[in-house]
Amino acid sequence: MPPKTAPEKTQAEVPYSLLEYSAIFKKPIVEAFGTPAILIAAVLNALEPWGFALDGVEAKTHTEKLSEYAVIFRRSAPPGLSLTLGLGKVVVTAENLVWAEAEHFIAQMSAALNAILQTGRAEVQSQQVHMGMHIQLKTKPRKDVTARLLDPVAFTILDGEVKFPGIILFHDKSSIVIDASLAHANGLFVRIAREHPPEATLQQLAEALHKDEEQLFNVLGLEGIL
Amino acid sequence: MSALAQLAHIEQPRVPPPYGAPPKGIWPGEQPTSQRKRPRPAGAFEDIYGQRVKWEAPSDSGIKGLEDAYVFEDRSAVAAFIGENRLRGLLLQARGPLAAAFGEAAVKTLRLVRDDEGFRTLFCLVMVPGEMQEARRALRLFDQQWWVDGCGQAAGKLNFDFELV
Numbered sequence A: 001m002p003p004k005t006a007p008e009k010t011q012a013e014v015p016y017s018l019l020e021y022s023a024i025f026k027k028p029i030v031e032a033f034g035t036p037a038i039l040i041a042a043v044l045n046a047l048e049p050w051g052f053a054l055d056g057v058e059a060k061t062h063t064e065k066l067s068e069y070a071v072i073f074r075r076s077a078p079p080g081l082s083l084t085l086g087l088g089k090v091v092v093t094a095e096n097l098v099w100a101e102a103e104h105f106i107a108q109m110s111a112a113l114n115a116i117l118q119t120g121r122a123e124v125q126s127q128q129v130h131m132g133m134h135i136q137l138k139t140k141p142r143k144d145v146t147a148r149l150l151d152p153v154a155f156t157i158l159d160g161e162v163k164f165p166g167i168i169l170f171h172d173k174s175s176i177v178i179d180a181s182l183a184h185a186n187g188l189f190v191r192i193a194r195e196h197p198p199e200a201t202l203q204q205l206a207e208a209l210h211k212d213e214e215q216l217f218n219v220l221g222l223e224g225i226l
Numbered sequence B: 001m002s003a004l005a006q007l008a009h010i011e012q013p014r015v016p017p018p019y020g021a022p023p024k025g026i027w028p029g030e031q032p033t034s035q036r037k038r039p040r041p042a043g044a045f046e047d048i049y050g051q052r053v054k055w056e057a058p059s060d061s062g063i064k065g066l067e068d069a070y071v072f073e074d075r076s077a078v079a080a081f082i083g084e085n086r087l088r089g090l091l092l093q094a095r096g097p098l099a100a101a102f103g104e105a106a107v108k109t110l111r112l113v114r115d116d117e118g119f120r121t122l123f124c125l126v127m128v129p130g131e132m133q134e135a136r137r138a139l140r141l142f143d144q145q146w147w148v149d150g151c152g153q154a155a156g157k158l159n160f161d162f163e164l165v
Helices: A036-050 A099-119 A142-149 A152-156 A202-220 B003-007 B075-084 B088-102 B132-154
Strands: A010-025 A052-060 A070-075 A081-086 A089-095 A124-137 A167-170 A174-180 A187-196 B108-114 B120-128 B158-164
Touching: A010 A202, A036 A052, A036 A070, A036 A081, A036 A099, A081 A099, A089 A099, A099 A202, A124 A202, A142 A174, A142 A187, A142 A202, A174 A202, A187 A202, B075 B088, B075 B108, B075 B120, B088 B108, B088 B120, B088 B132, B088 B158, B120 B132, B132 B158
Parallel strands: B120 B158
Antiparallel strands: A010 A089, A010 A124, A052 A070, A070 A081, A081 A089, A124 A187, A167 A174, A174 A187, B108 B120
């Protein structure tokens, strides 16, 4: 019997990714915004060691809805990282994070979130992580990589040639979209979303995301640096 | 482009107010269901696919417009070479003739190749799943219809070929 050989992996690169973390508060922290200076100072103090400065702080106050009122902390160098604090939630967005920097990122965001929870007296109701990434395939057409995810019957729903078979899967607390990238040739656009309980730590959220990404690469037969 | 990608322009359901209206189905008005609405992103990912947001990823201006047409092998080195040798314009122009000869769906990879004397050339390699004869015919068509006139501008720094897959 010939030895089993693993199917050849498709070389892949992630040229662009965007992570979004959201913590939804149990109740709006209206009182904390009564004197926002204290809250802003606490968050800025927590973030300053990580490259955030006063110049990167914006107040979005000209809104009709109180829920849209927010203070945005942007890191200037390197750019691509921001924390938006509103009355009902805090949202962190980060571009092109790599797993080698995960500990560093978790440490700075933990510092900021602790400042918000303590100074703003916020209580977290739920946490969500969304990861969107463009994955460029180097050695195989993207259509060939995703075609086997769908039952052939699916291809008969509409007539004509299928240009790209993508999928959307909804689970109880998570979802994934695999689409053709609009930005990168022969690329996939993947969005993974997962809801987490309030008590989960950022470390646990990161581990869950890493596992999801690894599983994505395994299922698609991809090889590359996440 | 994929069907899914094209759905991105369809108006997406709005993010529900955090403490308000009852949840609705994913496609309002089309799914009469009381199914609980999925967790929705709060910030950058405002539509269900999230791809409209930031899909124009910041990139080196020297390769602007090339990212969605070519696969980059060794991204930074290829981007630098394109910039140094001002090949962006030619590569932009080549998209149409390449599609005409090899088909819209053909994957085109940009790869830097160094010869024995150290001279570097950027190769655009078109992945062809068919047979050798078919690939040669397509390349000949491309050469005759466009590259013969354009190769002078490349000064030997750019070439086109195919790779059977």
